[in-house]
Amino acid sequence: MPQDFVKIAQRGELMPGKMKRVDLDGRRILLANVDGSYYATDDTCTHEESSLSKGFLKGDTVKCPLHGSRFNLRTGQVLDDPAEENLRTYPVRLDGDDILICLT
Numbered sequence: 001m002p003q004d005f006v007k008i009a010q011r012g013e014l015m016p017g018k019m020k021r022v023d024l025d026g027r028r029i030l031l032a033n034v035d036g037s038y039y040a041t042d043d044t045c046t047h048e049e050s051s052l053s054k055g056f057l058k059g060d061t062v063k064c065p066l067h068g069s070r071f072n073l074r075t076g077q078v079l080d081d082p083a084e085e086n087l088r089t090y091p092v093r094l095d096g097d098d099i100l101i102c103l104t
Helices: none
Strands: 005-010 018-023 025-034 037-042 056-060 061-063 070-072 091-095 099-100
Touching: 005 018, 005 025, 005 091, 025 099, 037 091
Parallel strands: none
Antiparallel strands: 005 099, 018 025, 025 037, 056 061, 061 070, 091 099
């Protein structure tokens, strides 16, 4: 079954080393530009209801602003407590200047 990709942003909206939250189909998605590669994960920290887009991006790692849990943006893996559950990640594809993700 083919995956359905939807436009989430355009390349010019997100410079390298930056991230933002995008609300899409009732989900809060974190979109990050890591050295020209784009990664999409759930925006809400798995430890508590905190927006990761308000956190800190260093390389391919995002740090939650509330309690300091860190996550790998490529895999969603938890790197530091207190979070114990990995983030859900979403496939990203580029189509010209459009950044697309698959929610399924």
